[in-house]
Amino acid sequence: MRLFFSRFHPRYIRSLVYMLQASEYKAQDYLAWLHDVKDFRFVEKRKQIKWSAKTVLLVFVGLMLLISIASSGLWLIIATNLPFRHVLGAAIIILSPILLSYLILAPLTIIQLLVQKPIEFVIIYFAKKKLAEHHGVKIAIAGSYGKTSMREILKTVLSEDKEVAAPPHSYNTPLGISKFIKTLRGNEEVLIFELGEYYPGDVKRLCKLINPDIGIITGINEAHLQKFKTIEKTVQTIYELADFLGDKPLYVNGESILARDHARPNHIMYSREGVNSWRMENAHSDLSGTSFVMEKNNVPMEIRSSLLGLHQIGPLALSADLARRLGSTPSHIRAGTLKTKPFDHRLAPSVDRNGVTTLDDSYNGNPDGVKAVIAFLASLNGRRFYVTPGLVEMGSKKEEVHREIGRELARAQIEKVVLVKNSVTPFIEEGLYEEKYEGEVIWFDEALKSFAALPRITVKGDIVLLQNDWPDQYI
Known part of the structure; x- marks a missing residue:
């Protein structure tokens, strides 16, 4: 009623x-x-x-x-x-x-068919024509997760000695990318594009618009599974980038099982262990940042970054290798990686006046990303809070994914797990107790109530991780 x-x-x-x-x-x-x-x-x-x-x-x-x-x-x-x-x-x-x-969908559909679609067609047509005449190296990034972070890392590192441009925010659709292309001056040496994928054919369509010279697959998992329906369709869609590139260079995240298992012999694997004959040594990460040494042919290159977590080593190493491929010197690479820093809502740290450290990871909504930040949280000293409403668009895997998050939290011995009530967080609680979790589970009806309560339940030295956001359209 x-x-x-x-x-x-x-x-x-x-x-x-x-x-x-x-x-x-x-x-x-x-x-x-x-x-x-x-x-x-x-x-x-x-x-x-x-x-x-x-x-x-x-x-x-x-x-x-x-x-x-x-x-x-x-x-x-x-x-x-x-x-x-x-x-x-x-x-x-x-x-x-x-x-x-x-x-109410009827007038919207009419407007889209008679007005919006024709205008978009013209915008995309002229953008494709303009980009085809552009002489810059075009890099395309595809994957279930990590695309925006990879784009920003690459842009920061390569900008040290080159003119680099990339679409702002999450402009990763044909129309968004076309609007960005319209702003290009023509003197850019490198263009970096993030390819959005929600349905089969999306990546192929964007590749036809961009015609990339170099590709990167950041990883494949259950993100957007609700739209793709099967993980096989997800893999096929993301690997449309590989199909389009052919023999052109393609970097593949070796830490992603699905991405690695579908890689081809000519693909370049990257991970925290190494990339393209570079070996990683002396890796360390804490709240001040991440550092490691890359070594190739007995020549070391020390890398430092303000990015948090050992999972950042792979993308940083890739950016260094790609920069060398494009002619950057080791000194430019070191200077560029030193300027990389956490992006808004992607494991971004802040300390309030009460001495409580907050790690804002609210834009991280995929299982691999969650696993990585839980591992980072586990490495830190202090009482740790993990606050989450769960992940969206997990489709048929939602129960399995959220149970595993609970098990990961229990194994990491996170002291406080703060859950927002919805259709998936009960599975996190079940996963916690499957692993005999000994910490405290705190429930809230709404995310805003949990945020309001945190100042009352935290003290100096505590570390609070805010994991993912929960849009209004999900129950």
Whole structure:
């Protein structure tokens, strides 16, 4: 009943438009969320609607549709002599909010087909033409995780002695990349692209736009499995980059089992153990950063970075090797890696006035990344808190993935595990107790409540890891 009556709340149309916006106007994602909603008054939790001409127009169209649907029911009652017209008319009026939640997709689809798609086609066409004439080395990064971090590491290291450009934020779709291409001056020596993949064919489509010279596969796991349905489709989609490159250089993360198992003889493996005949020695990582020595042909190169965790060694080593491939000197490489630092919401450290260290890893939402940061957290001294709402889009693997997170936390002997109640965190708790966890599990109804409580339950010297975010569309 609560769900039914929430459809008559004044915020209902706004809620539908917010759901469309948060779903990036993808009908499949919107409908999946629509069928999971328990109360339309509270779909805006972590975020709020971002008002624009598009959202204002959709709210207006939604209101007009609702009035039209209800009016048709009223017309049926008043102006016709159909049998059961009172029942049918009343049913249409009562069900008009439900009908609206589906019919609101119609004008959106029309706008996309008649206006948005043609405009996007023109933008992408001219971007592809401009990029084809660009003489810079084009590097493409694909993978289930670690793409943005890899892009930023490469950009920082290569920028030490080269003109380097890369799309900002997570611009990894054909339209986003095309808008970035429009800003290029033409004097860039290196261009770095992140390839977004949600469905089969996505990587191939982006490769045709970019025509990369060098590729990187950062790893493959269950991230976005809800969309891909099977891990085999995930592998095939990401390896579309390898298919496109052919004999061109492709680096593959050797620490990712799925990526490694599908690598070909001509691919270059990288890991914390080494890359392209470079060997890693004297690796160390703490809250001040990460350091190691790369050695090749008895010539050492010391690498230091503010990035946290031993899992950063592989990407740093790759950037050093790729920089050498492009002509950078060891001194430029050392200077470039020294400038690398944690990115926002990706294991970014901060210390508050009470002496509590917070590691913000809220943009890390994949199983391999979680395993890596738990290992890093386990290496630190102090009372440790692990705060998480779990991971999204794990599909059929969600129970298995979250149980394993619980087991990892128990094995790492993390003192406090703070869980936000939803459909997956109970599996983390089950995994904890499967490994005879002896610490404390603390539950909160909402993530914001857990954040508000942390200052009351932490003291000087504590370390708090904030793992992943939980968007409003996931239950």
